[in-house]
Amino acid sequence: MTPIPDTNLAERARFPLWARDVLRYGDTDRQGHVNNAVFATFCETGRVQFLIPLLPVGCSFVIARLILDYRAEIMWPGEVDIGTTVLAVGRSSFTLGQGLFVAERCVASAQSVMVLTDDETRRSTPLPEALRARLVELTAG
Amino acid sequence: MTPIPDTNLAERARFPLWARDVLRYGDTDRQGHVNNAVFATFCETGRVQFLIPLLPVGCSFVIARLILDYRAEIMWPGEVDIGTTVLAVGRSSFTLGQGLFVAERCVASAQSVMVLTDDETRRSTPLPEALRARLVELTAG
Amino acid sequence: MTPIPDTNLAERARFPLWARDVLRYGDTDRQGHVNNAVFATFCETGRVQFLIPLLPVGCSFVIARLILDYRAEIMWPGEVDIGTTVLAVGRSSFTLGQGLFVAERCVASAQSVMVLTDDETRRSTPLPEALRARLVELTAG
Amino acid sequence: MTPIPDTNLAERARFPLWARDVLRYGDTDRQGHVNNAVFATFCETGRVQFLIPLLPVGCSFVIARLILDYRAEIMWPGEVDIGTTVLAVGRSSFTLGQGLFVAERCVASAQSVMVLTDDETRRSTPLPEALRARLVELTAG
Numbered sequence: 001m002t003p004i005p006d007t008n009l010a011e012r013a014r015f016p017l018w019a020r021d022v023l024r025y026g027d028t029d030r031q032g033h034v035n036n037a038v039f040a041t042f043c044e045t046g047r048v049q050f051l052i053p054l055l056p057v058g059c060s061f062v063i064a065r066l067i068l069d070y071r072a073e074i075m076w077p078g079e080v081d082i083g084t085t086v087l088a089v090g091r092s093s094f095t096l097g098q099g100l101f102v103a104e105r106c107v108a109s110a111q112s113v114m115v116l117t118d119d120e121t122r123r124s125t126p127l128p129e130a131l132r133a134r135l136v137e138l139t140a141g
Numbered sequence: 142m143t144p145i146p147d148t149n150l151a152e153r154a155r156f157p158l159w160a161r162d163v164l165r166y167g168d169t170d171r172q173g174h175v176n177n178a179v180f181a182t183f184c185e186t187g188r189v190q191f192l193i194p195l196l197p198v199g200c201s202f203v204i205a206r207l208i209l210d211y212r213a214e215i216m217w218p219g220e221v222d223i224g225t226t227v228l229a230v231g232r233s234s235f236t237l238g239q240g241l242f243v244a245e246r247c248v249a250s251a252q253s254v255m256v257l258t259d260d261e262t263r264r265s266t267p268l269p270e271a272l273r274a275r276l277v278e279l280t281a282g
Numbered sequence: 283m284t285p286i287p288d289t290n291l292a293e294r295a296r297f298p299l300w301a302r303d304v305l306r307y308g309d310t311d312r313q314g315h316v317n318n319a320v321f322a323t324f325c326e327t328g329r330v331q332f333l334i335p336l337l338p339v340g341c342s343f344v345i346a347r348l349i350l351d352y353r354a355e356i357m358w359p360g361e362v363d364i365g366t367t368v369l370a371v372g373r374s375s376f377t378l379g380q381g382l383f384v385a386e387r388c389v390a391s392a393q394s395v396m397v398l399t400d401d402e403t404r405r406s407t408p409l410p411e412a413l414r415a416r417l418v419e420l421t422a423g
Numbered sequence: 424m425t426p427i428p429d430t431n432l433a434e435r436a437r438f439p440l441w442a443r444d445v446l447r448y449g450d451t452d453r454q455g456h457v458n459n460a461v462f463a464t465f466c467e468t469g470r471v472q473f474l475i476p477l478l479p480v481g482c483s484f485v486i487a488r489l490i491l492d493y494r495a496e497i498m499w500p501g502e503v504d505i506g507t508t509v510l511a512v513g514r515s516s517f518t519l520g521q522g523l524f525v526a527e528r529c530v531a532s533a534q535s536v537m538v539l540t541d542d543e544t545r546r547s548t549p550l551p552e553a554l555r556a557r558l559v560e561l562t563a564g
Binding site (some may be wrong): 307308310311312314315317319320358 | 448449451452453455456458460461499
């Protein structure tokens, strides 16, 4: 699965959905900046705030692919604003686009391929119509 | 609840039970050493390896108090050996003693007060006899 | 070193200094609540926000002891308010008292013994007068 | 930058370099499995074990892109074996390929684009010949 080209993931105006994390001292590593793996946590913050209220009963969202483009270091202390949008919608999966911002600066952008799975079969299941409609609506952004 | 005086928690020979964690790059912080909160994670590693096989059905172990004495910095890379023993056994709670070691050096010692709780009532419940016997046996160490 | 008895660490009104952390999905563990080691991170958030602006040049604050009393589970999502005060001031060390709150509920209280160390000798060094005065002022709270 | 097609990143035999992490209780999240962001930490473990001994004086390795393909859940307790190889070598950057394994099962594969930067200019700098030769040698794997 190839990443979806999107030249706008570094622009705040691109994102209809926003979440925020507060940097923690322990997010830093011995290089003095926020550790690269914590960027994946910030992406998760934006994903779960958006997706958990939309989760169909008896189902889970599973991440299949994460593509993280690092653009700048994050220095403690501070906050990270996480913008989220929908880039594509498939039958049982969809792709989110995200931008991580410290003040006006884009420090990373990301794409996540999410799959809806049935908790019993643990296999992918088609997106229910209401969820699908909400996701498609956001792709227009 | 006062910590139990124990002059031996810095000595490897004191501990009958052992676990091991591998240091991770992200465990470090901007001061260049392993972040102080990760020491609590190492203590947990020793606790759960020991306690989970002993957990009575329908119950949980809940930590009520953690006392962590920091003795030396931990520098990445490396491994941490976690020694665990039992210091005291009560009706529904008990106190573990732990030592964290990098090679021969004790880098921290800890006491954890653990309470057995019933998953339904979410309240403390007496230690079953088999668990109690195992804990008491270890206090002899 | 025995913990300082303090019956007030569960009361919001006790604390002159405040910091805030946002819970992260990854703070939870397989028991469904925020992992116990993350409480140590919340304590650190309150400590560093207060102490780093007060740090004398060429020195570091080193944590010597952390005592964490767990009072209630923390459930994601939400925020944690971290109240901090000073309980005691010594020659080169001092003891902080902290309370962690989710809304009005105290979920944990903590005491941290902090030592000022000289970066060259890596040994403890007396608290400079300005720092000492600020710490003593806060013990009155 | 498009990910490099590589059908072999799920096969243990593909990787000349190996590292190992021990799962921690706190790696799990409320879904009961190891949190997705921790997979990025495992990738880092493999990268730093390989790269830090090769780091030219006055330089740093900076991650520019991480592509993580999640193939299976990781359940605590256990260990993760991290296989690393080199997929491509450029003028001042290179691409690592990695596989994460629990016993014989591939639970994730990853590609990381790494850039060598000069610590003074903080800009990319050409790979020194010795480093380049070592990286190229590994692409043959």
